[in-house]
């Protein structure tokens with residue numbers, strides 16, 4: 001059965017490297033890297049993500065003290081003012097606004113306000129534009145994590161057919177561009193795609209980023225293909241227990257694929273790790289290292 005692409009282990013290794021890097025940078029520069037995570041309201045999924053980002057950041061030596069938990073009633077103008085303050089704060093290298101935001105706030109207006117060089121989530125139009133152009137810049141964390149997993153597994157993408165399921169600005173679109181940059185032949189599938197199975201069966205690499213448990217099963221996968229499962233879905237299993245699953249039916253796909261990411265423990269831990277890597281990258285740039 002398929003090789004397990006262990007994102008948890010890789011993330012732990014990269015975080016250990018980042019810890020070391022931050023420590024040695026501290027010998028030359030007086031301040032630590034700073035990451036400000038802004039969380040507005042009380043979305044329970046966000047609580048877990050924000051907690052994880054702050055804990056992991058602190059773990060590698062990043063200063064997370066400029067992060068804030070803000071009330072659900074916060075206005076757009078108030079949030080813009082906070083972003084302005086963080087943009088101007090020399091101790092802050094990364095600003096992340098946890099999505100979704102309450103409905104009175106237009107998330108694009110907020111993302112557009114973040115200094116592109118502090119945009120560690122890679123969602124500012126300037127950074128998305130740099131990605132489209134193939135220029136260096138801060139790249140969004142989940143797609144970067146997918147690419148790092150593929151690279152570490154030694155999977156050469158040149159000339160391969162890659163099918164991406166999902167076209168969100170957060171995952172599907174940027175991951176498709178990154179696969180294209182590595183010379184894959186990229187097909188983007190989405191909710192209006194006809195005969196998804198025919199496309200996935202032609203693919204050497206499948207990246208699923210949809211949010212539908214079990215969408216991709218073994219019968220849809222070409223023998224020997226590489227399958228990356230970005231989906232995170234909370235389900236209640238047959239025994240009545242709540243647990244996390246991806247978009248991929250792990251049991252059937254692992255019998256056909258040559259490599260597969262588990263959920264949890266695949267792309268998830270890589271996402272947080274790429275956020276920390278982006279923060280250190282931004283720090284280096286700003287201190288001139």
Ligand code: NAD
Pocket residue numbers: 142165166167168169170171172189190191192193196209210211212215230231232233267268269271
């Ligand atoms: P989204 O809801 O913004 O986008 C879902 C996409 O799936 C849409 O583009 C839609 O066109 C497409 N889609 C819907 N039905 C489809 C179908 N039957 N076949 C093919 N495509 C279909 O979601 P998102 O923000 O891109 O997230 C996708 C999934 O990835 C979610 O489960 C989310 O929780 C997860 N996610 C995981 C991480 C991580 O760190 N692992 C990060 C971000 C998102």
